[in-house]
Amino acid sequence: MAKRPLFVVTVGLMALVGFGCTRQRPEQPSNLSPTESALKQRLGALAATVTIYRDAYGVPHVHGPTDASVVFGATYARAEDEFHYVEQATIKMLGRAASVSGPKWLEWDIFMRKLEIETFSKMEYEAASAEVQALCDAFADGMNYFLMTHPEVRPALIQHFEPWHALAGYRLFHASSIGGDDLGHLGQAGVLDLFAGYLASTAWAIGPNKSASGHPMLLINPHIPLDAPYEVSLHSEQGLEISGQLAYGIGILPISGHNGDIGWAMTANEPDVTDVYRETFEADDPVSYRYGSNSRVASMWHEVIEIRTDSGLERRDFTFKKTHHGPVFVNDDGHELALKVAKIEQGGVLQQFYDMCRARNLDDFKQAIAPMHLIYNNIVYAGRDGHIFYVYGGAIAERSERFDWSNPVDGSDPATEWGPFFPLEQLPQVEDPPAGYVQNSNSSPFFTTAANNPDPAVFPAYMFRAERDTGIARRSRQLLESEKKLSFDRWSELAFDTTLPTSAKDIAALSAELVRLRREKPGATGPFEEPVALLEQWDQRARVDSVAGGLYLAFFHTDAEQAEYPMLDRLSQSLENLRGLYGHWQVPVGELVRLQRLDPASGSSFSDEAPSLPAPGLPFYTGAIFTFNTVSSKDTKHAYGRHGHSYVGVVEFSEPVRARSIMAFGQSRDPASAHFFDQAPLYVQGQLKPAWFDLERIEQAAVRTSHPGSPALPAR
Numbered sequence: 001m002a003k004r005p006l007f008v009v010t011v012g013l014m015a016l017v018g019f020g021c022t023r024q025r026p027e028q029p030s031n032l033s034p035t036e037s038a039l040k041q042r043l044g045a046l047a048a049t050v051t052i053y054r055d056a057y058g059v060p061h062v063h064g065p066t067d068a069s070v071v072f073g074a075t076y077a078r079a080e081d082e083f084h085y086v087e088q089a090t091i092k093m094l095g096r097a098a099s100v101s102g103p104k105w106l107e108w109d110i111f112m113r114k115l116e117i118e119t120f121s122k123m124e125y126e127a128a129s130a131e132v133q134a135l136c137d138a139f140a141d142g143m144n145y146f147l148m149t150h151p152e153v154r155p156a157l158i159q160h161f162e163p164w165h166a167l168a169g170y171r172l173f174h175a176s177s178i179g180g181d182d183l184g185h186l187g188q189a190g191v192l193d194l195f196a197g198y199l200a201s202t203a204w205a206i207g208p209n210k211s212a213s214g215h216p217m218l219l220i221n222p223h224i225p226l227d228a229p230y231e232v233s234l235h236s237e238q239g240l241e242i243s244g245q246l247a248y249g250i251g252i253l254p255i256s257g258h259n260g261d262i263g264w265a266m267t268a269n270e271p272d273v274t275d276v277y278r279e280t281f282e283a284d285d286p287v288s289y290r291y292g293s294n295s296r297v298a299s300m301w302h303e304v305i306e307i308r309t310d311s312g313l314e315r316r317d318f319t320f321k322k323t324h325h326g327p328v329f330v331n332d333d334g335h336e337l338a339l340k341v342a343k344i345e346q347g348g349v350l351q352q353f354y355d356m357c358r359a360r361n362l363d364d365f366k367q368a369i370a371p372m373h374l375i376y377n378n379i380v381y382a383g384r385d386g387h388i389f390y391v392y393g394g395a396i397a398e399r400s401e402r403f404d405w406s407n408p409v410d411g412s413d414p415a416t417e418w419g420p421f422f423p424l425e426q427l428p429q430v431e432d433p434p435a436g437y438v439q440n441s442n443s444s445p446f447f448t449t450a451a452n453n454p455d456p457a458v459f460p461a462y463m464f465r466a467e468r469d470t471g472i473a474r475r476s477r478q479l480l481e482s483e484k485k486l487s488f489d490r491w492s493e494l495a496f497d498t499t500l501p502t503s504a505k506d507i508a509a510l511s512a513e514l515v516r517l518r519r520e521k522p523g524a525t526g527p528f529e530e531p532v533a534l535l536e537q538w539d540q541r542a543r544v545d546s547v548a549g550g551l552y553l554a555f556f557h558t559d560a561e562q563a564e565y566p567m568l569d570r571l572s573q574s575l576e577n578l579r580g581l582y583g584h585w586q587v588p589v590g591e592l593v594r595l596q597r598l599d600p601a602s603g604s605s606f607s608d609e610a611p612s613l614p615a616p617g618l619p620f621y622t623g624a625i626f627t628f629n630t631v632s633s634k635d636t637k638h639a640y641g642r643h644g645h646s647y648v649g650v651v652e653f654s655e656p657v658r659a660r661s662i663m664a665f666g667q668s669r670d671p672a673s674a675h676f677f678d679q680a681p682l683y684v685q686g687q688l689k690p691a692w693f694d695l696e697r698i699e700q701a702a703v704r705t706s707h708p709g710s711p712a713l714p715a716r
Contacts, residue, residue, distance in 0.1 A: 036148075047709045052077050053702035054712065058667040058675035061233045061698045065492060067240035068134040072598030074232050075142025076708040082230065082249070082669040083153060085600070089218065089524055091157050093117055093168045093175075099306035099313060100156045104535040106307055113303045114320050114327035115344060117171050118164075119678050124347040125164040132351050136163035139252045141457040142708070149709040169250030170349035174341050176374050178274045179465055185276045185408055186339060187331035200582055202441045202472055202625065203265035203380035206478065210436030212485040213654060218382040219495055220256045220265040220649035222247065223620065226383050226664040227597065229647035235695055243359040243659065243693050253353045257649065260657045260693060261360045262383035263541040265649075267440045269378045270465035271394030273342040275418075277325040277411030277412065281336055285286045286475035289323055290412040298323050327409055334384040337408055340418070342395040348373030362387040362431075369393065370424045378440040384653040390438040392428040392454075395421050396463055405462045414608040422463075437480040443473035450481055471623025475501050479625070489651045492660055496686030497625040498542040498616050507535045510567045517565060528568055542624065544590030544684070551585065553592060554578050556622060557685060579638040590614025595684055596640045597665045597677050606631065606640040615641055615684045626686065649689065656697075660688035670703050 050064040050073035061078035064070040078086060091097055095112030097105035125136055143161040147153060158165075183191055202698035204219040211217055222229070224247055232254065233243035242256015256265045282288040286296045288649065298321045307314045323330040325338040348371060365381055366389075375395040382388050398419030403409045409416040428445035430438050435450035445454045447469045478501070479494055486494075514532050518525050531551060538548035554574035563569035578585040596612035598604050617628020630639035645664065652658040664683050666675040682689060692698045706712040 010587065024475055039144070041147050043141055043148070044709060045143065046072060047076075047707050052706050052712075053698050054704050054706075055690075055692060055698070055701045056703050057679055058673070059231050059385065059691075060235070060667075061235065061692065061702070063235045063695060063698075064237070066134075066238045067131065067236045068138040070234040070236045071135050072142045072145075072235055073137050074148050075252060076539065078230060078232065078246075079143055079146035081667050081673075081675070083143075084156065085249040085669055087155055087249075089169060089172075090161070090165050093171060093250070094165075095305070096157060099308055100152060102308045103111065105481040106305065107188070109305050110318060111188060111191045112175070113305065113318070114322075114329070114339075115171070115175060115341070116327070117168050117175075117693055119346050120347060121164045123166040123170065124167045124344070127346075128167075129351065132354065132532070133163065135252060135350065136166040136353065139166040145708055166252055167347055167350060170343065171347065172248060172250050173349055173375060174207065174344040174347075178339070178341065179270065179355050181465075182274050182339065185331060186329040186337055188329065190542075194648055201267035201379065201521075202439070202476060202627070203267050203378065204437065204476060205265075205380050205382035205390075206437045206486060206491075207388045207432060208386050210480070210483075210486060211400075212487040212490075213652065215308060215652050215654045216382040216384070216386060216388055217486065217488065217491050217653070218258065218263045218265060218380070218649075218651045219491070220263075220647070221495060221645060222242070222256065222266070222647055223629075223644050224248075224646045225643050226595075226641055226646045227600070227669070229663055231647065231661060231663060231667065231691075233691075233693060233698070235698075237676070240354075240357060241693075243691060244333075244649065245661075245663075247646075251353075253350070253357055255353065257357075258651045258653075258657065258659065258693075259357055259359075260384075261653070262362070262365055262381065262385070263653070264356065264365070264382075265380045266377040267380075267442050269376055269392055269394065269440075269442065271376050271392070271396045271467055272399075272405055272462050273375045273395050273397075273403055275340050275399075276408040277323070277338040277340060279323055279325070279336050279338050287321065291324075292412065292414050296324065298328065308636040323411065338411060341704075342375045342397065342421070343373060346373075355541065361385040362389055365389075366424060372396075372421060372424070378445070379442055380438055382651070382653060384655070384657075387432055388436075388438050390430045390440060390445070390448050391424070394427070394463075396427070397421050399460070399462055401460055401462070406465075426461075426513040427509060428459060428537045430454065435481065439473065439480060441470050441472035441478040442478055443470045444468055447473055447477070450477065463540075470620075471501060472620060472625060472627065475499070475623050475625055488650070488658055491652070492650050492688050493686070494625065495567065495650060495688075496616075496645075498544060498549075498618060498686075500540055500549075500552060500556075501622060501623040502556070503535075503538075503540040506552070506555070506567070507532075507540075510571060513565045513567045517568060527575065528571060531571060542616045542618055542626075543618045545588050546616075547586045547588050549589040549616075550587045550592050551575075551578070553589060553618070554587075555624075559595055562716070588614075589616050592639060593617065593628065593641070595641050595680055597680070599669075599671045600669050606636055606638075608634075608636050608638055612638070612640070613680055613684045617645060620644065639668050645683075648688065649691065656694050659691040659693055661691040662688045663665045 053061040062070045062073035093110040097107045126603040140161045159714045194380045201223040202221040208214045228247045229245045240467040244254030281291040290294045303318045321337045326340045336597045353375040359365040372395040379393045430448045433449040433452045442469045534548045542549040556571040560566045561567035575585045594612040595615040617626040620627045627644035628641045629643040631638040649661040668675040692701045704712040
């Protein structure tokens with residue numbers, strides 16, 4: 001029979017997954033101008049004050065005298081590991097991707113230009129606090145100093161980074177908040193494909209009464225593309241101390257992590273923070289649109305977008321329009337619709353993360369997140385102060401409940417205008433519940449803990465795009481309720497739990513059908529006796545050597561609801577599929593599911609011929625904690641991990657703090673680096689590495705140290 005993929009999970013990559021990069025080497029630059037020489041001299045003096053400690057896994061721990069100095073050092077260190085990825089992210093957020101990667105990115109660039117990312121980012125930088133401006137300056141200095149000291153690196157587009165570029169990156173949160181329904185209404189199907197992703201991240205926190213040590217603990221587990229995270233820790237004598245993960249090539253401060261006293265994790269939620277308005281423009285005046293009993297005048301502006309073609313760069317002029325609601329799109333039916341996005345003009349995300357990083361207790365933390373500049377995300381908190389906390393975060397505006405906000409509303413009706421944003425205390429939240437834990441796996445806030453959850457009747461329906469419980473959330477609650485007192489070691493183990501929650505019910509149904517088949521058609525049971533017996537004896541965990549786990553995973557991806565014996569028919573299909581791919585059906589999980597890292601510069605595809613590791617992770621829809629979403633094709637018999645457990649961090653708020661972490665691959669995107677795939681062997685075994693935090697231990701654990709721009713030296 002023809003070979004076909006056993007199971008496929010199609011991963012729609014988020015906007016900032018790499019779209020190609022180059023390692024071309026240009027000629028050495030000519031002598032620097034006086035301005036460039038002065039800049040290099042200034043940055044060299046700054047670099048001398050900053051120390052980058054690299055541990056055995058290449059994680060940079062950056063120490064310096066000021067908050068800005070450690071951001072400078074961390075940005076430089078990240079550029080050493082993934083300069084092209086950071087540049088790509090910046091290019092995309094600026095709406096310049098087509099100038100590098102051709103016409104397929106034109107729709108994306110038009111979309112980003114309509115959102116005015118560049119304009120608003122420049123405005124935000126000018127209006128920002130002195131401390132945020134200093135951090136942005138440090139980002140630009142770090143990227144530019146890397147280019148100055150690495151003349152062999154050829155940027156794809158950006159020869160000189162600007163401070164406001166950092167704020168443009170943070171507007172990914174605004175762009176990715178635009179839901180699929182809204183993009184569909186706007187006729188932006190191509191952009192929808194770029195934004196698509198799984199909503200299956202996991203965050204847990206337990207309080208003192210659930211912890212064996214009496215110290216709260218936190219689990220950080222974003223489910224994003226496996227190669228998206230980057231780990232870093234910052235240690236400033238001015239007070240900024242934070243360890244955690246960045247992602248997608250954007251950001252200069254961790255989006256999840258801890259500072260020794262408090263920590264937080266985030267998962268994606270779906271608050272209504274964007275809306276589509278149906279505007280009515282006058283036939284004889286395309287910039288005049290109706291509003292109430294009068295009319296208003298839309299703003300117009302022009303953009304030139306460059307597109308790389310086989311014959312060189314093509315320049316195309318575009319004219320854009322916006323109403324007071326937002327940029328105007330013409331949908332597939334020819335209607336003009338405006339898109340409103342919460343807080344896209346003012347931004348403020350970096351300021352909020354900076355304040356979160358400096359919080360030292362729950363009161364500080366609530367004050368930091370209260371502005372809701374981070375316009376969406378569930379946030380889970382734990383701290384040395386003994387508190388745990390969950391909030392359904394979002395810049396959610398009050399609206400009239402007369403309207404269906406899931407569809408375009410009449411922009412000419414003033415009653416459709418947003419009211420004030422809900423304050424923090426009016427958002428769904430849980431603090432220190434009696435069960436001793438809070439969790440979120442992209443489930444609704446009403447499933448946060450065992451009891452004392454928010455009441456959905458208290459909140460307006462438009463606050464939630466979807467109300468759901470997820471399989472991972474159910475398994476999370478089951479685990480956290482069954483464990484009476486959790487040690488830090490056990491907490492670390494649970495992060496990689498591979499129990500399949502649906503298997504017990506399915507196997508019981510299989511067994512019952514086999515009993516009925518023995519009674520009704522005794523001669524037909526032969527093919528099923530051994531496989532069913534194997535499943536009945538299985539511990540229902542997807543270990544890499546588990547043949548029963550592999551069989552159940554194949555079974556899970558079949559369907560036969562109309563068959564006389566539907567469960568046995570599904571089993572028959574899975575046996576046939578396994579034999580077609582492998583020649584036999586006794587295939588362990590680790591043979592079906594593999595971890596392989598692609599060279600980001602080569603454009604290569606997953607291959608059964610290339611090296612890979614067996615992985616026991618499972619697709620998100622199985623409900624297992626160790627989430628490992630895969631892709632496969634007619635050209636491969638294995639399924640390869642692309643998305644899921646990308647970064648795992650566990651923290652115990654003891655004195656001193658204890659932390660462990662792991663990434664699927666490693667710190668560097670360079671296949672020649674020792675840190676390209678060095679964390680993978682631990683990852684597939686469900687093991688974590690130390691995540692050093694206090695400076696004394698960092699110095700002890702360091703295998704090499706350097707200043708930005710200087711060669712790394714072995715640690716003493």
